[in-house]
Amino acid sequence: MIAIRFERVTKMFDDQVVLKDFDLKVRKAETKIILGGSGSGKTTILKMVLGLVKPDQGRIWVNDRDITDLSEDELMDIRKEIGMVFQEGALFDSMTVGENVAYPLREARRHTPEEMEAAVRRLLGFVGLADAFDKMPSELSGGMKRRVAIARAVVHRPSIVLYDEPTAGLDPITSRTICDLVIALRDLEGVSSIFVTHDLSAATTLASEMAIRESSGQVTFRSENNEFCLANTRFVILKDGQIIFEGTDESLDTAEDEYVREFLT
Amino acid sequence: MSVITSAIFEVQEFTLLSTRAVTNLFKKPRYIQDTLVQMDIIGVGSLLIIILTGFFTGGVLALQSSKSLKAFGAVHLTGQLVSLSLIKELGPVLTALMIAGRVGSGIASELGSMVVTEQIDAMRALGTDPSKKLVTPRMLASTTMTPLLTVVADLLGLVGGWLVSLYSLKLNSSLYWNTALRSLDYNNALEGLIKPVVFGFIVGMVGCYFGLRTSGGTRGVGLSTTQSVVTASILVIVADFFLSKIILELQY
Numbered sequence: 001m002i003a004i005r006f007e008r009v010t011k012m013f014d015d016q017v018v019l020k021d022f023d024l025k026v027r028k029a030e031t032k033i034i035l036g037g038s039g040s041g042k043t044t045i046l047k048m049v050l051g052l053v054k055p056d057q058g059r060i061w062v063n064d065r066d067i068t069d070l071s072e073d074e075l076m077d078i079r080k081e082i083g084m085v086f087q088e089g090a091l092f093d094s095m096t097v098g099e100n101v102a103y104p105l106r107e108a109r110r111h112t113p114e115e116m117e118a119a120v121r122r123l124l125g126f127v128g129l130a131d132a133f134d135k136m137p138s139e140l141s142g143g144m145k146r147r148v149a150i151a152r153a154v155v156h157r158p159s160i161v162l163y164d165e166p167t168a169g170l171d172p173i174t175s176r177t178i179c180d181l182v183i184a185l186r187d188l189e190g191v192s193s194i195f196v197t198h199d200l201s202a203a204t205t206l207a208s209e210m211a212i213r214e215s216s217g218q219v220t221f222r223s224e225n226n227e228f229c230l231a232n233t234r235f236v237i238l239k240d241g242q243i244i245f246e247g248t249d250e251s252l253d254t255a256e257d258e259y260v261r262e263f264l265t
Numbered sequence: 266m267s268v269i270t271s272a273i274f275e276v277q278e279f280t281l282l283s284t285r286a287v288t289n290l291f292k293k294p295r296y297i298q299d300t301l302v303q304m305d306i307i308g309v310g311s312l313l314i315i316i317l318t319g320f321f322t323g324g325v326l327a328l329q330s331s332k333s334l335k336a337f338g339a340v341h342l343t344g345q346l347v348s349l350s351l352i353k354e355l356g357p358v359l360t361a362l363m364i365a366g367r368v369g370s371g372i373a374s375e376l377g378s379m380v381v382t383e384q385i386d387a388m389r390a391l392g393t394d395p396s397k398k399l400v401t402p403r404m405l406a407s408t409t410m411t412p413l414l415t416v417v418a419d420l421l422g423l424v425g426g427w428l429v430s431l432y433s434l435k436l437n438s439s440l441y442w443n444t445a446l447r448s449l450d451y452n453n454a455l456e457g458l459i460k461p462v463v464f465g466f467i468v469g470m471v472g473c474y475f476g477l478r479t480s481g482g483t484r485g486v487g488l489s490t491t492q493s494v495v496t497a498s499i500l501v502i503v504a505d506f507f508l509s510k511i512i513l514e515l516q517y
Contacts, residue, residue: 050390072394080392090387092379104391109294152391 001028001064003160003192004049009058011044011241018044020241022058028159029190029232031182033203035263036238042196043087046162049194050082051075063159080108083153083161087168089145091137097124097148098133104156123151127181143174150181154191161185163195167202179205184219186232187211200264207233207249237263278478282400283470289394289401296402303406307368308413315414316421318363322355323347323422327429343436344445347426352449352457356419358505361464364411365497369472372403373493376476377486385477395477404469411465412458419457456512463508464501471497 004026011019018041026032034042047053048060051067059068062078070078083104091100101120105111111119124130127147137145146166153161163182167175179202185191187210197203208224224230235252237245237260245252245260255261330346376399379385388395423445430436475493479485 047386052386052389076392076394079390082390084387084390086383086387086390088382090383092384092387093382107294107391107393 002026002061003028003030003063004194005061006045006048007059007061009048009055009060011041011048011053011055017241019055022241022243024236024243026160026192026194028192029186031186031193031195031206031233032236033206033233034194034196034236034238035198035200035203037198037263040238041241042238043164046084046164046194046196049160049162050079050084080104080156081158081160083156083158085146085149085153085161085163085166087164087166088142089137089149091145091148091152093137095137096133097129097135097137097140100137100148101151101155103152108156119155120151123155124148127151128177143170143178146170146178147174147181150178154185154189157189159190159192161191161193163193163197165197165199166195167197167199172201175199175202176205178202179209180211180221182206183209183221184211188213188219203235204249207235279470279474282396282474282477283404283466285396286400286404286470286473289397290405292397294397296398299398300402300405303402304410306371307364307403307406308410311364311367311410311414312417314363314367315360315418318359319351319356319418319421320425322359322418323351323425323427324429325425326350326355326422327426328433331430331434340434340436341440342444343430343434344426344441344443345448348423348445349448349453351422351426352419353453354505354509356415356422357457357460357464358501360415360418360461361411361468361501362498364407364414364465365468365471365494365501368407369468369497370490370494372407372469372472373476373479374486374490376473377479377489380477380479381482381486400470400473400477403473404466407469407472408462408465411468412461415457415461452512452516456509459512460505460508463504467500467504468497471500 002025004024006022006024009019009022024032034045036042044053048055049062051070055068059066061067063081065078067075067078092103095103098120101123102116105116105119121130121133124133127150129144129147132140132144132148137148140148150166166178182193182195183206186193195206207230209221210224210230211219211221213219229248229250231248234246234248236243239259244257245255252260252264326347327343331340331343334340334342334346385395388398427438427441430441431438472493475489475496479489
């Protein structure tokens, strides 16, 4: 099954071409890391998957359903299958952390308050913020907000998660914690994702490490080193609205395109 | 885009949002809790400013009108003048202007901040229609609370006028209340209640509309807030003229 498919998508804002004949496929349990300079259309791609922005030309499929021409009401069902982590977290600042994370469950109107609280506490534990349940978003640091945003994005167990620069401007330790969460969701929960970033070190971690659940239940991370090659995480590099590179981290190291080399250094 | 096309576009967008907010009332999911919270913020929260506005407006009406009425030897009609002016015109309009200043600006800045911090996009991404969760509760709360606040303003205005008549104009209490209440008929009361329903809808929807179309960071939030107060105030005054005209036509 293909989770996300873009076919010859073109998008313009006023007279500026943001994407041109853009093609992309994200398979089940695959992560596509999209790299590109500012204004290269990275966030627009994520918003198009959610139907928040419509393409001018081309078609988009999510979980094998064509969403290009769906109305806002029809898109609501598709969006329930997707979790999105916004750049600054975009937590609802009038709600506590617990209410924020519980939001998708409350909107589904299928769960009892006890079930919701248990799920929220489990997720907050997963992102390492178990004691933040009653805090307001304004009391959290930038890294904590993004971890809460990840918890909110995955609490309803979506099959697709979209990350919009979740590690930008964070210290290396918090950045690493967020990468571990993304890897764990990909390898242990089978989540398909698009990870938009210009943080090369976070991207390299995602492309070179995998999560394994030991028989004891503990989750460990293993680097591919020279022993194996992770095929479920691939890089996509954008320039002027078009893909100029697509492949694994190994092929990225040997890429000869001048822009790609410049980007990597 | 020329000024005319952009103005037509704005009217179209406002009409679409308003239609959506009203049709949402008949669709699930309904956000009853959010509506009650908004009713509390708009209704209970505005009570003090409405009490002060109503009271002093009634007082000043009695004070100013008594001078003109004295020239015709009709000071005893002060109660009638205060009650008719307040209930038909000043009560609804002043209440709506106060609500536009306090509530309309609050709605625009709250929704505007949510737009610039991507909370509206996050809400849509989480499968919630912001027009259902944010616009309809605010529209409903503002439309229902403005008439109630107008009744409070009218009542306090009458009390203000009475106190001025009693202590400053040395009028008899029963004379004031008699002329004030006897001059009112069913049509006056109805006019005084229809207007604030329309005004409340205008203030709530204008606040939501300018809030949701905010762009350009915190500066944009400030701009939306100002635009919402100015537009709502002007629309209230223009709507008051046309409503008065329509009601007068219907009465005769």
